[in-house]
Amino acid sequence: MIIQSNLVPTRGARQAVAAYLVVFGAVLLLMMVLGLLMRLNQGGLVTLPAEFFYQSMTVHGTGMVGVAGVGGAAVLWYFLGRHVRLTTWVFVLNLLTFVVGAGMIMAADFIGGFAAAWTFLFPLPAKAGGQWEPWAAAVHLGGLLLIGTGFLLFHLDTVRAILGRYGSLTRALGWPSLFGSDPEPPPPTVVASTMVAIANTLGLVFGASVLVISLVNLMVPQFAIDAMVAKNMIYFFGHVFINATIYMAVIAVYELLPEYTGRPWKPNRPFLAAWTMSTILVLAAYPHHLLMDFGMPRWLLILGQILSYVSGLPILVVTAFGALMIVYRSGLRWDLPAGLLFIGVFGWAAGVIPAIIDATIIVNSVMHNTLWVPGHFHSYLLLGQVGMLLGFASWLGRAAGARMPSRFGIAAFWIFVAGGIGLTQSFLYSGHASVPRRFAEYLPEWIGQARIGALSAALVILGTTMLMARLVAGSGPAGGAR
Numbered sequence: 391m392i393i394q395s396n397l398v399p400t401r402g403a404r405q406a407v408a409a410y411l412v413v414f415g416a417v418l419l420l421m422m423v424l425g426l427l428m429r430l431n432q433g434g435l436v437t438l439p440a441e442f443f444y445q446s447m448t449v450h451g452t453g454m455v456g457v458a459g460v461g462g463a464a465v466l467w468y469f470l471g472r473h474v475r476l477t478t479w480v481f482v483l484n485l486l487t488f489v490v491g492a493g494m495i496m497a498a499d500f501i502g503g504f505a506a507a508w509t510f511l512f513p514l515p516a517k518a519g520g521q522w523e524p525w526a527a528a529v530h531l532g533g534l535l536l537i538g539t540g541f542l543l544f545h546l547d548t549v550r551a552i553l554g555r556y557g558s559l560t561r562a563l564g565w566p567s568l569f570g571s572d573p574e575p576p577p578p579t580v581v582a583s584t585m586v587a588i589a590n591t592l593g594l595v596f597g598a599s600v601l602v603i604s605l606v607n608l609m610v611p612q613f614a615i616d617a618m619v620a621k622n623m624i625y626f627f628g629h630v631f632i633n634a635t636i637y638m639a640v641i642a643v644y645e646l647l648p649e650y651t652g653r654p655w656k657p658n659r660p661f662l663a664a665w666t667m668s669t670i671l672v673l674a675a676y677p678h679h680l681l682m683d684f685g686m687p688r689w690l691l692i693l694g695q696i697l698s699y700v701s702g703l704p705i706l707v708v709t710a711f712g713a714l715m716i717v718y719r720s721g722l723r724w725d726l727p728a729g730l731l732f733i734g735v736f737g738w739a740a741g742v743i744p745a746i747i748d749a750t751i752i753v754n755s756v757m758h759n760t761l762w763v764p765g766h767f768h769s770y771l772l773l774g775q776v777g778m779l780l781g782f783a784s785w786l787g788r789a790a791g792a793r794m795p796s797r798f799g800i801a802a803f804w805i806f807v808a809g810g811i812g813l814t815q816s817f818l819y820s821g822h823a824s825v826p827r828r829f830a831e832y833l834p835e836w837i838g839q840a841r842i843g844a845l846s847a848a849l850v851i852l853g854t855t856m857l858m859a860r861l862v863a864g865s866g867p868a869g870g871a872r
C-alpha cells in the first residue's frame with residue numbers, strides 16, 4: 391500500500407475549500423462579537439435586555455460549535471482529498487445546508503425570540519412560558535436538523551471514499567499494523583478521518599432523532615419522550631460533535647508539520663492504538679455532562695468519570711509527543727501558520743486539564759454550573775481548535791500568495807493569543823470564585839472579572855480580524871487557494 395499518494399485537488403475543490411474558509415471567518419467573527427456583547431453586559435459596560443442576552447447565548451453557543459465543525463470539515467476534506475477520491479458536490483452541499491441552517495437559527499432566535507441555549511432540552515422548546523412561539527422553536531430545531539443532515543452526508547461521503555481505497559474501516563484505522571505486522575499503516579489523516587466519521591455519524595444520528603422527536607412534540611404535544619432520555623441523546627450528540635471538531639482540526643498538524651520539517655509522520659503502534667481507543671472512549675465518556683443529574687444510574691456516572699479521564703488523553707499524548715519528535719532538531723523555521731498550529735495544540739492540551747478536574751463527580755457538583763466550564767471549553771476551542779484552523783487558513787493563504795509585512799502577522803498572532811489567554815483565564819478565575827454560568831445579571835463582586843474578559847474578548851476579535859485581513863488582502867481571487 392502506498393503511504394503518501396498526493397492526489398491533486400481540482401480547481402472546484404480548491405474553490406470549495408476557500409468558500410468554507412470565507413464562511414468560517416465571517417460567522418466566527420460575528421459569533422465573537424456576540425460573545426463580547428455578553429461579556430460587556432456581564433461587566434455592566436453595556437445593558438442588554440435580558441431576552442437578548444439569552445438569545446445571543448443561544449446563537450453564540452450553537453453557532454460557534456457549528457462553525458468549528460465547518461472549519462474542521464474544511465481541514466479534513468482538504469487533506470483527506472490527498473489520499474482518497476472525495477465528492478465535491480457533497481462537500482459544497484454541507485456548506486449550503488450550514489448557511490441556510492445558520493440563517494434559520496438566527497431568525498428563530500433574534501426575531502422569534504427562541505433562547506433555550508444550544509442544549510434545547512426537552513420539553514423547554516415547547517414550554518417557553520410566553521418567551522417565544524412554537525414556530526420559533528420549530529425553525530431553530532429545523533435549522534439544526536438541516537445542519538446535522540449536511541454533516542451526516544459529508545461524513546458518509548468520506549466513508550465511501552475511504553472504503554473505496556482501503557476496503558474496510560478497520561484497515562483504515564490501521565488495525566493490520568496495530569495487531570498484525572503490516573509495515574505500511576494508512577496515513578494519520580485517513581486514521582483520524584475514519585475515527586471522526588464513525589463517532590460523528592453515531593452522534594449525528596442520535597442528535598437528529600431527538601430533534602425530530604422534539605419537532606413532532608411541538609406539533610403534537612401528546613407525543614413526548616422521557617426528559618432524561620432526551621437529555622442523554624442531546625449530550626451524546628453535542629459531546630461527540632464538539633470533540634470531533636478537534637479531531638478534524640488536528641489533521642492540519644499531521645499534514646503540515648511534515649511539510650515544514652521534511653519528516654514524514656508515519657503512524658506507529660501507540661498512535662494507531664490511541665485513535666482506535668478514542669473511537670470508543672469518546673462515545674462512552676459523554677455522561678460527564680450529566681454528573682449533576684440524580685435521576686441517572688450511578689454506575690453510568692462513575693463510568694463517565696473514569697472514561698473521561700482517559701478518553702481524550704491518548705490522542706493528545708500521541709499528537710503532542712509526535713509533534714515534538716518531528717520538530718525536535720528539525721531546523722523548523724517558525725512562521726505564522728506554524729505558530730498558530732503550535733498554539734492550537736497548546737490550547738487543546740491546556741483546556742483538557744480543567745476538563746478532567748470538572749469530570750470528577752465531587753468537584754463537578756460544585757463547579758459544573760460555574761464559569762469554570764466555559765473556561766475549559768473556551769481554552770480548547772478558542773485557543774486550541776480555532777487556533778489550529780487559523781493556522782491552516784494562513785498556511786493556505788500563504789500558498790495562495792498572501793504576503794503582508796511579517797510584523798503585522800506577528801502582532802496579530804500575539805494579540806489573538808493574549809486575548810485568548812485573558813478571556814479563558816477570566817472564565818476560569820470566575821469559576822473558581824463560584825460565579826455561575828449563563829447569568830445575564832451580575833452581582834457587583836463578579837463584575838471586575840467580566841470586564842477583564844470583555845477587554846480580552848476585544849483583543850481576540852482584533853487579532854482574529856487582523857489574521858483574516860491578512861489573508862483577504864494578500865490572496866488573489868477566491869480560486870487562488872492552492
Ligand code: HEM
Nearest residue numbers: 422425426428429451454458507771772827828829847850
Ligand atoms: C472572542 C471570543 C469569544 C468570546 C468573547 C466568548 C464569550 C462567551 C460568553 C460570554 C459566553 C457565556 C458564558 C456564560 O455566562 O455562561 C460564552 C458561551 C459559550 N461559548 Fe463563547 N466566546 C468566544 C469564543 C468561542 C468559541 C471560539 C467557541 C467555540 C468554538 C465558543 C463556544 C461557546 C459555547 C458552546 C458557549 C456555551 C453557551 C451556553 O452556555 O449555552 N465561544 N462565550
Ligand SMILES: [Cu+2]
Nearest residue numbers: 629676678679
Ligand atoms: Cu463532553
